[in-house]
Amino acid sequence: MATAPLDDAVAPPPALPLPKTSRGERTRQRILDAAERDIGRRGFSEASISTITQEAAVAQGTFYLYFRSKEDVMRELVLRMGRRLRRHLTQATAGLKDRLEIEKRGLQAFLSFVRDNPNLYRVVAESQFVDEVAYQRYYHDFANNYRQALSEAEGVGQLSPGDAELRAWALMGISDFIGRRYALWDKDASIEAVTEAAFAFISRGIAPKLPEGKAP
Amino acid sequence: MATAPLDDAVAPPPALPLPKTSRGERTRQRILDAAERDIGRRGFSEASISTITQEAAVAQGTFYLYFRSKEDVMRELVLRMGRRLRRHLTQATAGLKDRLEIEKRGLQAFLSFVRDNPNLYRVVAESQFVDEVAYQRYYHDFANNYRQALSEAEGVGQLSPGDAELRAWALMGISDFIGRRYALWDKDASIEAVTEAAFAFISRGIAPKLPEGKAP
Secondary structure, three states: OOOOOOOOOOOOOOOOOOOOOHHHHHHHHHHHHHHHHHHHHHOOOOOOHHHHHHHHOOOHHHHHHHOOOHHHHHHHHHHHHHHHHHHHHHHHOOOOOOHHHHHHHHHHHHHHHHHHOHHHHHHHHHHOOOOHHHHHHHHHHHHHHHHHHHHHHHHOOOOOOOOHHHHHHHHHHHHHHHHHHHHHHOOOOOHHHHHHHHHHHHHHOOOOOOOOOOOO | OOOOOOOOOOOOOOOOOOOOOHHHHHHHHHHHHHHHHHHHHHOOOOOOHHHHHHHHOOOHHHHHHHOOOHHHHHHHHHHHHHHHHHHHHHHHOOOOOOHHHHHHHHHHHHHHHHHHOHHHHHHHHHHOOOOHHHHHHHHHHHHHHHHHHHHHHHHOOOOOOOOHHHHHHHHHHHHHHHHHHHHHHOOOOOHHHHHHHHHHHHHHOOOOOOOOOOOO
16 A cells, blocks of 8 residues: 655744754753653643743743744654654664564563653644644654564565555554553553563454464 | 553533423534534634534524533534444444454444544544543443453454453554544545455464464
């Protein structure tokens, strides 16, 4: 299946230039940290530049050195989620060669990430109602890399043949809903047990075992 | 795995009594139709009681005969989505006895439903940021029924053994992401082709075929 039409979407305005000093960068990060907590807890419409700068303990004027608007901050948080999650997944699966093993460890790492970053997770989910293009871009970028990795694994026989693009989206959907149910809403579920059960589903599906001599 | 802790959540205020006349009920439905379009297209914070009543062509005071607030309307739309979707799925799978067949037809029906009701779908997704309890309840209710159906099917050998609760959430996640990607964002993808590919994944997973003589 072809990729979805994102090309005709309007690109967001370019981000403001990054701060030139490390002190400026620290301030910018502090504002983003505060926005992550504030938007994550209270939602985009309740959070305001005034509450964000209060939480970050910076003057309101400082905010505008780095961002034009609350929307700007949210877009930056979507990028932050993408960077952090990718780094987290890369570290969790470093050195692994088998795709099924990578899927399993990756899922477990994703669930831990959601439990440790509930606010960031909520901000990204809410971004679809603030800047749908940024949100779609986040998932399409993720899915593109994922699809490629699945295709390669299929090519060397580590996965059964299948539609890699569709599998990427299906696997993201599983992670998202399992993450919401067992890592975000339910703080006590065992990430390990959930990962085992989800991996069983992902690797073998739900069909009963085939009778002997019957091809799948 | 146990059910998630919803019990300690605060229940929403009870809905206003339903209209006593069929004319009143038609007016109430017209307001809900307008709210579905308005919130679905412009988002919850942009839509207002004033824009909703304008779109419904009723006086603003009429709104308050049936709803207390915009939040009230959104909660009602979440219930509407639940009712409509269940009816749609029940019709699409009527008479089917085999669970795998029900999964396949159900998925196809879900994808058509999303493509035909993009606004309703968006409203439910956004409800998590307006009334998270209503949103969680929507998914927990759906998941409870789903889990039970999967358990029963497993009991009679129509599915392989597995964690029915987790499978319910994983399957909802697949439908949600596949629906978003191929039915909501991409208006041209073939629902039939997507269903085939997704069903292959759901039934058999992604693991390569086992070498002969090896148990799964």
